[in-house]
Amino acid sequence: MAAPAPILRMSGIGKQFPGVKALDGVDFRLLPGEVHALMGENGAGKSTLIKVLTGVYDIDAGEIELEGRRVAFSSPLAAQQAGISTVYQEVNLCANLSVAENIFIGREPRRFGRIQWKAMRRRAEEILARLDLDLDVSAPLSSYSLAIQQMVAIARAVDIDAKVLILDEPTSSLDAGEVAQLFRVMRRLKEQGIAILFVSHFLDQIYEISDRMTVLRNGTLVGEYLTSELSQVELIGKMIGRELADLEKLEERPPASEGAPLIEAEKLGRTGAIQPFTLTIREGEVVGLAGLLGSGRTEIARLLFGADHAGTGSLKIGGEPVNLRTPRSAVSRKLAFCSENRRAEGLIPDLTVRENLVLALQASRGWTRPIPRRRQDELVDKYIAALNIRPANPDQLIKNLSGGNQQKVLLARWLILEPRLLILDEPTRGIDVGAKAEIQRLVAELSDGGMAVLFISAELEEVLRLSHRVGVLRDRRLVAELDNDEGLTTDTLTETIASGARS
Amino acid sequence: MSRILKHRLFWPLVILVALLALNLFFTDNFFKIEMKEGHLYGSVIDIVRFGAPLILVSLGMTLVIATSGIDLSVGSVVAIAGALACLRISDLSDQNSVGGVLGAVGLALVLSVVLGAWNGFLVAGIGIQPIIATLILMVAGRGLAQLITDGQITTVNSSPYKLIGGGYWLTLPFGIIVVAVVLALTAFLTRRLALGLLIESVGGNAEASRLAGISARGVLMTVYAFCGLCAGIAGLMISSNVSSADGNNAGLWIELDAILAVVIGGTPLSGGRFSLSGTVLGALIIQTLTTTIYSIGVPPETTLLFKALVVTIVCLIQSPAFRTKVFHRRRRPVTASPAPEEKVRVTA
Numbered sequence: 001m002a003a004p005a006p007i008l009r010m011s012g013i014g015k016q017f018p019g020v021k022a023l024d025g026v027d028f029r030l031l032p033g034e035v036h037a038l039m040g041e042n043g044a045g046k047s048t049l050i051k052v053l054t055g056v057y058d059i060d061a062g063e064i065e066l067e068g069r070r071v072a073f074s075s076p077l078a079a080q081q082a083g084i085s086t087v088y089q090e091v092n093l094c095a096n097l098s099v100a101e102n103i104f105i106g107r108e109p110r111r112f113g114r115i116q117w118k119a120m121r122r123r124a125e126e127i128l129a130r131l132d133l134d135l136d137v138s139a140p141l142s143s144y145s146l147a148i149q150q151m152v153a154i155a156r157a158v159d160i161d162a163k164v165l166i167l168d169e170p171t172s173s174l175d176a177g178e179v180a181q182l183f184r185v186m187r188r189l190k191e192q193g194i195a196i197l198f199v200s201h202f203l204d205q206i207y208e209i210s211d212r213m214t215v216l217r218n219g220t221l222v223g224e225y226l227t228s229e230l231s232q233v234e235l236i237g238k239m240i241g242r243e244l245a246d247l248e249k250l251e252e253r254p255p256a257s258e259g260a261p262l263i264e265a266e267k268l269g270r271t272g273a274i275q276p277f278t279l280t281i282r283e284g285e286v287v288g289l290a291g292l293l294g295s296g297r298t299e300i301a302r303l304l305f306g307a308d309h310a311g312t313g314s315l316k317i318g319g320e321p322v323n324l325r326t327p328r329s330a331v332s333r334k335l336a337f338c339s340e341n342r343r344a345e346g347l348i349p350d351l352t353v354r355e356n357l358v359l360a361l362q363a364s365r366g367w368t369r370p371i372p373r374r375r376q377d378e379l380v381d382k383y384i385a386a387l388n389i390r391p392a393n394p395d396q397l398i399k400n401l402s403g404g405n406q407q408k409v410l411l412a413r414w415l416i417l418e419p420r421l422l423i424l425d426e427p428t429r430g431i432d433v434g435a436k437a438e439i440q441r442l443v444a445e446l447s448d449g450g451m452a453v454l455f456i457s458a459e460l461e462e463v464l465r466l467s468h469r470v471g472v473l474r475d476r477r478l479v480a481e482l483d484n485d486e487g488l489t490t491d492t493l494t495e496t497i498a499s500g501a502r503s
Numbered sequence: 504m505s506r507i508l509k510h511r512l513f514w515p516l517v518i519l520v521a522l523l524a525l526n527l528f529f530t531d532n533f534f535k536i537e538m539k540e541g542h543l544y545g546s547v548i549d550i551v552r553f554g555a556p557l558i559l560v561s562l563g564m565t566l567v568i569a570t571s572g573i574d575l576s577v578g579s580v581v582a583i584a585g586a587l588a589c590l591r592i593s594d595l596s597d598q599n600s601v602g603g604v605l606g607a608v609g610l611a612l613v614l615s616v617v618l619g620a621w622n623g624f625l626v627a628g629i630g631i632q633p634i635i636a637t638l639i640l641m642v643a644g645r646g647l648a649q650l651i652t653d654g655q656i657t658t659v660n661s662s663p664y665k666l667i668g669g670g671y672w673l674t675l676p677f678g679i680i681v682v683a684v685v686l687a688l689t690a691f692l693t694r695r696l697a698l699g700l701l702i703e704s705v706g707g708n709a710e711a712s713r714l715a716g717i718s719a720r721g722v723l724m725t726v727y728a729f730c731g732l733c734a735g736i737a738g739l740m741i742s743s744n745v746s747s748a749d750g751n752n753a754g755l756w757i758e759l760d761a762i763l764a765v766v767i768g769g770t771p772l773s774g775g776r777f778s779l780s781g782t783v784l785g786a787l788i789i790q791t792l793t794t795t796i797y798s799i800g801v802p803p804e805t806t807l808l809f810k811a812l813v814v815t816i817v818c819l820i821q822s823p824a825f826r827t828k829v830f831h832r833r834r835r836p837v838t839a840s841p842a843p844e845e846k847v848r849v850t851a
């Protein structure tokens with residue numbers, strides 16, 4: 001098949017930030033009607049390239065051609081008007097407005113200055129129907145799941161006569177069914193000749209949907225490849241510039257020693273969140289939780305940590321019956337919880353890396369007993385080095401760090417406390433392969449050292465690789481507890497999730 | 504040089520200096536400080552002295568705002584503290600007895616802390632939005648103050664009480680010493696101890712703080728109680744200065760000046776990072792402005808308008824977005840300019 005002329009061509013793009021060369025001589029092209037994956041680790045320059053393309057940043061070198069004409073966008077709005085629409089990882093719509101209002105915000109159909117609500121709702125329904133979505137367009141956006149909100153963002157983006165659609169990590173918070181729905185939408189848009197630039201950390205998804213890919217590393221171009229001609233292992237090698245032996249090494253996990261039971265939940269439950277469940281976690285054991293998004297994984301974690309109150313059942317920690325009323329009482333019993341929602345439930349964005357790191361320790365000591373500065377420096381230096389946090393500057397504001405590094409800081413916040421149980425809710429979501437491998441290795445090491453870990457992840461491979469036992473959830477019920485022996489594969493796990501029992 | 508320019512207290516300081524310099528044109532010997540009968544006198548000293556209650560209220564307000572709250576009731580607490588102290592003193596058989604005055608002052612301060620804790624309870628315990636929760640006491644407190652003074656202006660004639668707002672100690676006005684002590688205490692609690700970190704954390708992200716094991720309720724209670732205490736001290740100062748308690752007018756609108764001082768000082772209303780030194784500067788700017796209005800002879804009927812204009816200008820100069828727009832017109836619109844700073848990210 002002869003390649004059609006590219007709709008978008010970027011050549012020799014360079015972008016410099018104070019002290020950092022974010023992009024250096026990067027070429028990139030996008031053909032109409034293709035899904036093109038932009039690959040690279042966090043900090044490789046993917047986001048910068050997208051921001052340069054959409055006019056968020058100026059370029060320092062190189063040029064951009066759209067449909068053969070040279071362009072330079074002064075703002076995201078200008079890029080949008082030229083036909084380049086972007087949907088970001090974090091849905092940036094107004095959750096308090098209705099679906100229809102969100103689709104038409106800023107360009108409502110008007111007559112004599114009055115908004116024509118009826119026409120707006122009708123057109124919103126039409127647009128959504130094109131994407132196979134049937135929603136109540138006058139309901140507030142917040143009444144729909146994150147996945148649907150994402151689709152609404154896409155609906156809004158493509159309705160603005162998009163020629164190029166940029167999807168920056170659209171799938172990072174979707175479950176398998178929702179991803180499939182998104183991919184149907186993407187294929188439909190592709191048939192309409194829209195060029196889609198797709199960024200994701202999920203390799204399987206990349207291989208399922210994309211036609212070609214461009215790989216970046218450290219702000220430079222590694223190359224452009226046809227997806228069908230590049231294996232996953234080769235791709236990872238190109239992204240991180242070294243072989244991925246580390247990831248493979250983890251496959252051999254020693255069996256958990258028979259530790260004493262640390263957490264014993266007996267018919268613990270909360271109406272509307274999770275049906276009563278019984279779960280035991282032993283010292284030194286990694287228990288994985290698998291299930292679809294919304295199946296109750298996070299709810300179990302929150303009950304065990306006292307973030308929500310349990311309505312029924314009882315909980316024993318180290319054999320002692322407890323009633324966790326607040327996270328604070330959980331922390332004092334050496335429990336730790338890394339939320340899946342980094343931004344809303346983890347980071348204090350305006351504080352520095354150091355302050356975020358020592359926060360839990362300081363909280364447990366109370367405000368009258370400050371941590372001496374020297375002790376802070378020791379702790380911070382130790383964990384920045386141990387977890388390879390970059391930039392290694394404790395006084396940097398945490399909001400300026402990349403997602404993977406923020407996650408490591410939050411992990412370190414809890415590791416400082418040397419917890420007996422570490423609850424990790426999607427610790428590797430939205431972070432790059434290198435950081436992911438580091439976090440997985442860390443979990444394995446911690447459990448070898450006697451720490452119990454409750455590991456929640458949407459990626460079944462990851463759950464299988466790390467866990468000694470896997471709890472399977474379905475419709476807010478813990479339906480099975482499976483030992484991670486040879487017989488357990490992602491397929492059997494998937495079947496259990498689907499059917500509710502081990503086949 | 505650029506580091507000085509970028510310092511967050513640079514612009515408030517420039518504004519304060521400019522305002523003071525303006526006075527020089529209208530008042531002879533404006534900066535002159537002289538010693539009379541062992542007391543320091545001078546216009547600058549007066550600014551700090553008359554500004555002392557505002558500085559106190561603003562310090563408390565800073566911590567409340569840092570938790571992303573607000574306290575509208577400080578003006579009422581000012582009135583109540585003054586009213587209760589004056590009532591107790593006027594009931595004394597000997598108004599000059601030091602013990603009696605101390606008792607009255609202590610009682611007034613305890614009540615102020617209780618009122619502050621009440622605000623904290625409404626906000627943290629029940630979960631009412633701070634602006635509404637403190638509005639309750641703002642309105643009800645005025646009534647309470649009038650109830651205490653029986654709707655009259657209670658006057659006292661007590662020299663120990665007069666010391667707080669009008670007296671001198673170690674050559675300095677006593678009020679200035681009180682402010683210095685409270686400022687040092689606040690700085691100690693927040694910066695030497697860890698209260699500041701917890702406040703900034705709760706203000707920056709309350710839910711994340713809760714999940715990190717911080718007792719947000721305890722932090723909020725402490726902060727609102729402290730704010731009440733500051734307002735109470737300010738109330739004693741104000742009523743002592745005039746030797747009377749006026750339930751209607753003492754501390755009227757001081758909450759708005761205090762909020763303004765906090766904002767001028769660079770603490771965002773959205774909470775998070777706070778700056779005590781910024782707040783002190785902000786309060787001094789407002790007091791200097793009031794003094795300036797009198798000294799340059801702005802007609803009384805236009806003083807409020809004049810003040811509003813200056814405050815608007817001050818706030819605009821403070822805003823980085825505004826400065827980029829005005830001073831860097833040749834550069835591209837603001838959307839692009841703040842970005843590089845935000846993106847100081849090293850490749851992983």
